[in-house]
Amino acid sequence: MPGEKRVLVGVIGRPHGVRGLVHVTSYTADPAAIAEYGLLEDQKGGRYRLEWVGEGRARLAVVGAGGERVIADRGEAAKLTNRRLYVRRAALPPPEEDEFYLADLVGLEAFDGDGAALGRVSAVHDYGAGASLEIGALLVPFTRAAVPVVDLEGGRVVVVPPDAVEGEEA
Numbered sequence: 236m237p238g239e240k241r242v243l244v245g246v247i248g249r250p251h252g253v254r255g256l257v258h259v260t261s262y263t264a265d266p267a268a269i270a271e272y273g274l275l276e277d278q279k280g281g282r283y284r285l286e287w288v289g290e291g292r293a294r295l296a297v298v299g300a301g302g303e304r305v306i307a308d309r310g311e312a313a314k315l316t317n318r319r320l321y322v323r324r325a326a327l328p329p330p331e332e333d334e335f336y337l338a339d340l341v342g343l344e345a346f347d348g349d350g351a352a353l354g355r356v357s358a359v360h361d362y363g364a365g366a367s368l369e370i371g372a373l374l375v376p377f378t379r380a381a382v383p384v385v386d387l388e389g390g391r392v393v394v395v396p397p398d399a400v401e402g403e404e405a
Contacts, residue, residue, distance in 0.1 A: 241276065241321035242338045245269045250312040251292045255305070257312050259285065259293045259320075266291075272327075274298060275320040283320065335385060337366055340377075344391045345370045353394055370394065 248258035261269040269275070270285045270293070277283070282298040295315070296303040306312050330336055337359040345353040345368070354371040361367070366377035375381050375394050384393035 240324040240338055242324050242327060242336055243319055244272065244275070244322050245320040247295070247315045247318040247320065249316055250309045253309045255307040255309060255312045256288060256292050256294055257306075257315060258291055260291075269320070272322045275322060277315075277318045277320060279318075281318070285320075335387070337361065337377075339387055340368060340385070340392070342390075343385075343387070345394050346391060348393060348395055353396070356392065368392070368394070 244263050245259050245261045248260060250256065251258055259269070261267070263269050267287060270287055273284065275283045275285060284296045284298055284303060286294045286296075288294050294305060295312070296305045306315070324336065324338060327336065340356050340359050343356045345356055347353055353373065356368050356370055358369040359366055359377070360369060360374075368375045368377055368382065373394075373396060375396065381395050381397065382392055383395065384391075386392070
C-alpha cells in the first residue's frame with residue numbers, strides 16, 4: 236500500500252486474555268465491516284488479517300511473504316497496542332451523496348468565498364466533537380456553514396473562515 240491513499244479504519248487496543256486476542260476499535264460505519272476489507276496495514280507497513288471472536292475482540296494474523304501467522308501470545312499482542320489499521324482508499328465503497336471520506340479532503344485547495352486562495356488542506360482532525368480542516372495556520376470546522384463547497388473532482392473546497400475574536404485579552 237505504500238504510495239497509495241489509505242484510510243484509517245481502526246485501532247488495535249490492549250490484549251484480551253493470554254492467547255493473543257486484542258481489543259479493536261473499528262471506525263467503519265458497521266464496526267464488524269473492518270474484517271471484511273481483508274488485508275489491513277499499520278503505519279509501519281505491517282500487514283494483518285483480522286477475525287472477530289466477540290464484540291470488540293479479535294484474533295489477528297500477521298501477513299508476510301511466508302504466509303499468515305496467527306498471533307497467539309499476550310506479549311506479542313501487547314506490542315501491537317495503539318497500532319492504527321488502514322485500508323487502501325480504493326477498497327472502500329463510494330461515499331453517499333454529500334458524504335466524504337476525510338482522507339479525500341487532504342490535499343484539496345482551499346478558497347474563500349471571494350475566490351482568494353487560502354492554501355491546501357494539510358490534515359483533517361477529529362477529536363470526537365466533529366472534524367476540522369487544517370489549512371495552514373487556519374483550523375476550520377468541517378460543517379456545511381464553514382465549508383459550503385466540497386468539489387473533489389475539481390480538487391477544491393470553499394471555506395468561510397470563522398470571524399476573528401475581537402476584544403479578547405490574553
